[in-house]
Amino acid sequence: MYPEYVVAPDRFEGNSFLLRSYYPGDGPALAEAVNGSYTHLRRFMTWSKPHTSVEEAEVLVRQFRGRYLLAEDFVIGIFDPTEHQLWGGTGFHLRLGPLSEARAEIGMWIRASEVGRGLGAAALRGMIQWGFTVWPWQYLAxxxxxxxxxxARTALSAGMRLVERRRDDRDEGRADTLIFGMARAEWRGAP
Ligand SMILES: CC(C)(COP(=O)(O)OP(=O)(O)OC[C@H]1O[C@@H](n2cnc3c(N)ncnc32)[C@H](O)[C@@H]1OP(=O)(O)O)[C@@H](O)C(=O)NCCC(=O)NCCS
Structure with missing residues (x-):
């Protein structure tokens, strides 16, 4: 029995950015982006660390590519339009159920030098547009x-609605997890 399979779309060209699967050779760009962003990322991105070598990053992008081709997880880079610099990362993650349910969670980080200028919200709008047109997703979270x-403001700005506020017991009640979502039928189309 083979696992579930989809020929995953590879790239989406936004007005001011490019979304695409990572390829072998993207390691240096990934290392450069995350190493300059550790202080910015460390609070909410549990995977971040002070230094990632080019070799480690190259292994990571090859793992991302392999899992993308096997339809296990779809990790996506946010590149400048010329593909010279990695501006951040995003992805469609199968954390809500198997691929056959067509529900994915979008994650995102933007490199420190590019935050606060509208890129995160634009990239999320791009992921939603791509997700509901070319990809088969029925629901995105x-x-x-x-x-x-x-x-939270990025999600709202891209048109998602707050669907659940979940108590995080590990945080001794100090903070909650907010879950935003959008169904395919709720999407209002490309701007
Ligand atoms: C969250 C993140 C992806 C947003 O990307 P961004 O490019 O900075 O966001 P934008 O410039 O598009 O702004 C989107 C909204 O967030 C608001 N915002 C951005 N930075 C903010 C800040 N530091 N404090 C409060 N609001 C902020 C903007 O005002 C905008 O809201 P508005 O449309 O209501 O005005 C980015 O800050 C990031 O990488 N954070 C660290 C990693 C992370 O937490 N990822 C999300 C995990 S769920």
Whole structure:
């Protein structure tokens, strides 16, 4: 029995950015982006660390590419339109159920040098447009820590609605997890 399979779309060209699967050779761009963003990322991105070598990053992008081709997880880079610099990362993650349910969670980080200029909201709008036109998703979600104001506002700015506020017991009641979502039928189309 083979696992579920989809020929995943590879790239989406936004007005001012490019979304695409990582390829072998993207390691240096990933290392450069995350190493300059550690202080900015460390609070809410549990995977971040002070230094990632080019070799480690190259292994990571090859793992991302492999899992993308196997339809296990769809990790996506946010590049400048010329593809010279990685501006951030996003992805369609199968955290809500198997591929056959067509429900994915979108994650995102934007490199420190590019935050606060509208890129996160634009990239999320791009992911939603791509997700509901070319991809087969029926429902897209976004999850964040309740103290992550920038993340919550990014979801709202892209048209998602707050669907659940979940108590995070690990945080001894100090913070909640906010879950935003949008169904295909709720999407109002490309701007
Ligand atoms: C969350 C993140 C992806 C947003 O990306 P961005 O490019 O900075 O966001 P934008 O410039 O498009 O702004 C989107 C909204 O967030 C608001 N915002 C941005 N930075 C903010 C900040 N530091 N504090 C409060 N609001 C902020 C903007 O005002 C805008 O809201 P509005 O449309 O209501 O005015 C980015 O800040 C990031 O990478 N954070 C660290 C990683 C992370 O937390 N990822 C999300 C995990 S769920």
């Amino acid at each position: 976004w999850r964040c820590h309740s103290e992550n104001v920038a993340s």
